[in-house]
Amino acid sequence: MFFSPAISNICLGLSILIFVSGLISRKISFSFSKKTLKIYLLICTPFLLTFISFLNSYDTIYSLDFLWLRAPLFVLPLMILNLNNIEKKDIDYAFLLYVFAAFLATVISYVNAIKIYFEHGLFLDPNLTRDYITPIQHPYYGIFTLVAIITLYFYGSIIKQKKVRVFLLVFFSVGVVLSTSRTAILLLLLFLVYTIFSFFKNHKTYRLLVLGSLGVIVFLSVSNTVLKTKIINTLSYWDSPRAWLWDNSYKVIKYSNHKLTGTGIGDFYRIKRSPEKFIHSQRGTYGYNPHNQYLEFLITNGIFGLLYVFTMLYLLYISYRSKTVYTVMIVLIISVFSFTECIFNRQFGIQLYSFFLPVSLILATKKQ
Template sequence: MQKDIGRVVPLVIIPLFVSVHRKEDYNFKNIYKVLGLGLFLGMLICWYNIFVSIMSRVDYVKQASYFFQWIYTDFNLVKPLDGHPSYFAILLVLFISAILFNKEFYNIRKNKLKFVLFLSPFFLFLIETNSRIGVIVLVMMVLYHAIKQGSTKLFLSGVALVFLIVLLAIKFDYLGSKFKKIFSPEGSVSIERVERWKEIIQVFNDEDNFWFGVGSGDARLVYRRAYYNGGFELALKKNYNAHNQYLEFFVSNGIFGLAIYLFVFFNFFRNTYLRINAIHFFIAFLMFSMSESFLGRSQGVMIFSFFYSFLLLYYKPTHNLSNAKEE
């Protein structure tokens, strides 16, 4: 009950706080500057924790070689922040996308060397989070803008980004292993989460609560029964959620809950016309919702609530589309 309240409160308070201000009260560039600064400080804290761990060992040179392995990536990476790597990853994707494509940051992009040096630590940290969906979404952003602008140069940059990610995935063996798990030994695509989702839907169908769901409390029981039936031992042991926000709403609140969540995205689409940073948010959360139960933690609710309400206010036309501010 307390967990549910902790998630609902930011979902109400943050949009209210944002909406009591006018669009003119917000400085888009400064908001993303503060986001970048906050991310960078968080990255420094995590890297300092890794540095202390390495230097505390007798053979610190050998210990440093583990920098690219699981011991210093994924959940272990963001442990000092008491956070989840996926939440950090989505913030990184939103920030990097704004720097790459928003006209407010054109001056940063003018000097290519400084631009690359500026973005490198953020990109490195994104890889360190081992967030497959974060990496995929960033590539999607680049390819989307390349197609929209009809830019061969930008498209080739997207291809180069994919090549760089492949190389880094080889070095960061845990990220590489996560991508390899997508393919079975026979070469066919096999994603364990998809198999878990199928089992969850099967168990949920037996509950006969299609319209209104089983409630957030009983949803965990559905997942555990599904993991037991499907033989997903790790998911059962770790008490995993569905790792799919659409499925979470469907099981907990039925078809009505899922429809409301989809309407939230439709409302965002209708009122922002998916301009620049609005499309970044739209793509990011649509995709992250497919692989994470993003609103299952208060951190995820706060991120979603702020960016949804802020971008909705910022891009919503005051009179008509021709007068809407384009970024």
């Protein structure tokens, strides 16, 4: 899940090989119920939108790269939702492996952060974090570590020792702060609010420890000058590169001649431009990553890009109706993260969506 993108490609290839072998040996079978099929089609919405945008591109050769990159959005949910004999112990084992991977990534981040502090005398500096500290892009590291916290909190049975669980929750919480990702830190604070309400409903000692530890995390986030400045700059247009990119995307949509069908994804990204060398224009400029998945689909798919918005809203509704808090939080994390990143332009975002979304929805449907 972490580190080199080559690892994710190898894992995807092995997964497909195992799945095909299971089909041949009849240990795995396609048996979509009406409800499961509906969930699968909902999850596949981003891939279907990308496929339509691919067909709508004049530069179809270049747009093939995006179609291939997003292929796991079509393949992995198909595999996961067809694992009919999956049991709780299987999910627990998968979650345990994930927590272990998150632990390794966080250890690396700790070591790098300490090294950078002694070399530069800076702590929680976003630029240094981006370049030297986290093993993957720092916003994705922050979100993946947050998912590890939530997974460990709701499925504590994967680690029997309570003290170890508390240590890992605190350890990962500091890791989220080390990521300097505003979105991940904000979602961590929302999780803190949830745990406070849960504490008053269910008085358990170890949850009190978690609350106290998360309180320390909040203090670190607010008291650190560099990180606080980054958060405050979000509210100031001229100091926020993301706001520039969102404004550019709005202009591209506003002045587009293809508002209904959108500009093909291959055409929009034909010339990729660096946000670090952003140039303002009156009508918007192609090639800048919008850093907002909803805006990107509106650009590349026109009015049909709203399907992604409706998909996430409906998945939130399904999750809420199932009363499975873990599923609600996973869908909420992906929905909020989509506001600040084009998650389907990076393998780690695709992994987050195509693995955790179907697994969490399986948990929700099994509960029902």
